[in-house]
Amino acid sequence: MELLGQQILAGIATGAIYACMALAVVMIYQAIDHLNFAQGEMAMFSTFIAFQLMLWGLPYWIAFLLTLAVSFAGGVLIDRVVFKPIHDAPILSHVVVFIALLAILNSTAGFIWDFTVKSFPSPFGSAPLFGSSLISAHQAGMVGVTLLLLVFLFVFFRYTRIGLSMRAAAANPVSARLVGVRVGWMVALGWGMAAAIGAIAGILIAPVVFLEPNMMISILLYGFAGAVLGGLTSPAGAVLGGFLVGIVENLAGTFIPVIGGELKLPIALMLIVAVLVFKPSGLMGRTVVQRV
Amino acid sequence: MSALLEVKGLFAGYGGIPALHGLDFSLEEGGVTTLLGANGAGKTTTLRALCGMIHARGDATFAGKRLIGMQTEDIVRLGIAHVPEGRGTFTRMGVEENLQLGAMTRRNGGDIKQDIERVYDHFPRLRQRRMQQAGTLSGGEQQMLAIGRALMLRPRLMLLDEPSFGLAPLVVREMFDILGALNRAEKVSMLLVEQNASLALSLADTAYLLETGRIVTSGPAAQIREDEGVRRSYLGY
Ligand SMILES: Nc1ncnc2c1ncn2[C@@H]1O[C@H](COP(=O)(O)OP(=O)(O)O)[C@@H](O)[C@H]1O
Ligand SMILES: [Mg+2]
Numbered sequence: 165m166e167l168l169g170q171q172i173l174a175g176i177a178t179g180a181i182y183a184c185m186a187l188a189v190v191m192i193y194q195a196i197d198h199l200n201f202a203q204g205e206m207a208m209f210s211t212f213i214a215f216q217l218m219l220w221g222l223p224y225w226i227a228f229l230l231t232l233a234v235s236f237a238g239g240v241l242i243d244r245v246v247f248k249p250i251h252d253a254p255i256l257s258h259v260v261v262f263i264a265l266l267a268i269l270n271s272t273a274g275f276i277w278d279f280t281v282k283s284f285p286s287p288f289g290s291a292p293l294f295g296s297s298l299i300s301a302h303q304a305g306m307v308g309v310t311l312l313l314l315v316f317l318f319v320f321f322r323y324t325r326i327g328l329s330m331r332a333a334a335a336n337p338v339s340a341r342l343v344g345v346r347v348g349w350m351v352a353l354g355w356g357m358a359a360a361i362g363a364i365a366g367i368l369i370a371p372v373v374f375l376e377p378n379m380m381i382s383i384l385l386y387g388f389a390g391a392v393l394g395g396l397t398s399p400a401g402a403v404l405g406g407f408l409v410g411i412v413e414n415l416a417g418t419f420i421p422v423i424g425g426e427l428k429l430p431i432a433l434m435l436i437v438a439v440l441v442f443k444p445s446g447l448m449g450r451t452v453v454q455r456v
Numbered sequence: 457m458s459a460l461l462e463v464k465g466l467f468a469g470y471g472g473i474p475a476l477h478g479l480d481f482s483l484e485e486g487g488v489t490t491l492l493g494a495n496g497a498g499k500t501t502t503l504r505a506l507c508g509m510i511h512a513r514g515d516a517t518f519a520g521k522r523l524i525g526m527q528t529e530d531i532v533r534l535g536i537a538h539v540p541e542g543r544g545t546f547t548r549m550g551v552e553e554n555l556q557l558g559a560m561t562r563r564n565g566g567d568i569k570q571d572i573e574r575v576y577d578h579f580p581r582l583r584q585r586r587m588q589q590a591g592t593l594s595g596g597e598q599q600m601l602a603i604g605r606a607l608m609l610r611p612r613l614m615l616l617d618e619p620s621f622g623l624a625p626l627v628v629r630e631m632f633d634i635l636g637a638l639n640r641a642e643k644v645s646m647l648l649v650e651q652n653a654s655l656a657l658s659l660a661d662t663a664y665l666l667e668t669g670r671i672v673t674s675g676p677a678a679q680i681r682e683d684e685g686v687r688r689s690y691l692g693y
Contacts, residue, residue: 325560332546332557339544342507343605344532344561 171414177303179410181372184310184365185380185387186394186402187317188358193396194334195354196247198255201262203362204384205269206242208377210235210363211370212277215284224287228367232360239359243352273377284370306368310403313361317399330354382429386413389432392439395449404447409435460485460645461506461613466514466524468505475501477669478514483613483662488639488646490656490677492686493666499649500541502666503615506647507531507538518613533561537606541617543598544605547591551582554590554601558608568608575604578634596627603631607638613645620652628652632659657681 188207192200200206210231217227246265250257288305321327332340333350340347365387366380373379386409394405412435413428439446459482466479475498483489491499505512508528516523523531532538537558546554555575559568576583579600585593590601599619606614619635620628636659638644650656657663663680665673673686680686 325556328549328553328556329560331549332560335548336544336546338509339540339546340557341509341528342532342538342540342544343557343609344529345557346529 167418168415171418172411173299175411175414176307176407177299177410178414179390179407180303180306180310181365181369181383181406182386182390182409183403183406184306184313184368185362185383186390186406187310187313187399188362188365189384189387189391190394190396190399190402191317191361192354192358193391195330195351195358197334198258198262199388199396200358201259201384202265202269203358204380204387205266205273205377206235206239206359207362207366207369208380209269209273210238210359211284211366211375211379212273214363214367215277215282215370215375218285224285228287231363231367235359235363236356239355239357240352242359243355247355248348248352270377277377279377282375284367284375286371290371302368302371309364309368310406313364314399314403321399326353385429386410386432389435391446392436393446395446398446398448401446401448408447459483460487460519461647462515462517463506464515466502466505466512466516468501468510468512470501470510475669476505476512479666479669479671481664481671481674483645483647485612486639486643486645487662488648488660489662489664490648490650490660491664491666492650492653492656492680495651496668497666498669499666500617501669503538503540503617503647503649506615507536532609535609535612536615537609537611537613538615539599539602539606539617539619541621543602545590545593545598545601547589549590550586551588551590551593551601552586554605555582555608558605561609571608571610575607578607578638579604596623596631599623599627599631603635607644611644613647616646616648618650618652619648620650620655628655635659653686654681 185204185207188203189199192203213234214227214231217230218224222230242265246261247258250261286302286305288302291301321331329340329345330350330353332343333345333347337347369383370379373383387406390406390409391402392405393408394401394403409432413431416431417428461483463479463481466476467474468476479502481489491502493499501510504510506516506523508523508526508531512524514524518534518536521534546557552572555572556568559571562568581597582600582604585597590598593601603619616635619631623631632655635646639646648656648660657677657680660677663675663677664671665680665686673680673683
């Protein structure tokens with residue numbers, strides 16, 4: 165019983181990583197209706213920017229905020245320069261561009277900062293929390309930041325006019341234009357916010373998995389799994405999904421002996437397939453009630 | 457005095473296939489003009505062309521500004537509110553959120569709250585359902601919501617695309633009474649597109665008859681109502 169509790173705690177700790185990434189995934193999905201396969205590399209690149217700023221001697225929080233700003237601007241720029249022109253192109257063109265973006269960011273990061281593994285500081289420290297070896301102060305901090313981010317997004321989308329406009333632009337672009345919402349800019353804003361949230365995820369993940377250009381590849385898959393499990397339309401669902409993926413992964417690795425470390429990733433993939441087959445809207449995704 | 461909306465030689469179509477072949481019509485400030493025509497005549501296309509939702513050629517001047525070539529989002533900012541075919545409800549959002557979206561181009565928060573109350577005064581049934589998801593409303597309620605959303609812009613001109621479509625006669629009557637009241641009390645000009653000619657002619661002062669993308673008859677509503685041909689083909693008496 166105690167082992168179960170400990171493994172759940174450890175699962176929450178890893179789940180925080182996925183939850184944070186899943187949040188970024190949902191953010192962009194809301195804005196553009198696609199999964200962004202380059203999301204992980206964008207987050208990785210942002211983390212390298214933070215790394216570089218600190219290397220130049222900026223204090224942690226200044227580097228953190230500056231990175232968010234740069235990432236936001238970068239996200240907006242990617243939309244304006246790359247995706248706006250192909251807006252009406254078929255989905256496959258988008259997928260190809262996502263993959264190209266992924267490859268470009270990955271190799272550019274490798275070119276500038278090389279592929280050696282780098283350590284990355286944590287603002288919360290790496291001491292074990294309350295003497296427990298299962299969750300460190302950093303991981304607890306991550307859980308906290310993820311939940312804070314969630315509250316921020318909830319308030320933003322529910323209570324601000326620009327949040328309302330963004331939801332309208334995503335749900336029904338034609339009607340949104342007819343009430344004067346500048347739909348194109350709302351999409352760009354969605355990209356900017358997703359990039360900034362991705363940057364937060366990357367910066368928080370890097371102290372755990374270490375910084376290198378490939379750090380996000382499997383994490384993005386877990387993030388997708390979390391987002392799909394929780395429901396791609398729900399930020400709260402994505403966070404819940406992220407934590408659940410972390411917990412399931414840990415429990416399966418501990419209690420089903422054949423799984424062990426190597427088969428953890430397939431579990432995430434199986435989870436994605438299972439959710440898509442049995443409950444495509446996810447745990448908290450919105451099922452549309454509509455009268456015809 | 458020049459007209460509020462002046463349309464000259466308006467052409468539009470879909471994927472190279474023309475649907476409008478040079479329309480001329482106009483609308484006086486404070487007036488109600490109706491475009492009548494059977495299904496497929498080009499009524500919806502005309503409204504879409506005026507708001508920049510589809511590519512169009514020709515001249516359309518609203519209060520001295522050329523509409524053709526302008527972005528939809530900017531046309532809205534001139535005070536033109538379009539109640540589109542199919543109602544354009546934001547189905548997954550609440551009723552009140554739909555109304556707030558109608559005022560998206562306005563700044564003053566306090567005024568917006570007051571205007572929401574005013575819409576509820578016009579349509580008390582929306583007040584009862586203010587927190588409900590808009591997609592769960594009945595057809596009539598969604599049409600009222602669409603009109604309410606348009607009013608939230610404080611429009612100078614409303615474009616109404618078959619507001620009677622698919623609704624029970626009683627609901628239609630109620631809706632047209634409210635539209636008439638809005639036109640008289642708040643001086644909102646209206647361009648009303650309808651298949652239901654007798655209904656439209658009861659509200660409008662000027663009417664144009666559209667057939668396959670061309671205007672075939674026009675005149676004061678009272679006169680069109682008496683027109684022998686129109687009566688036979690559109691009014692059925
Ligand atoms: N989205 C569209 N794509 C292609 N053709 C269209 C589209 N909408 C309307 N049309 C065509 O344009 C013509 C005018 O249609 P429309 O303006 O919708 O007529 P109305 O509103 O008077 O019923 C019709 O021939 C119709 O088939
Ligand atoms: Mg029509």
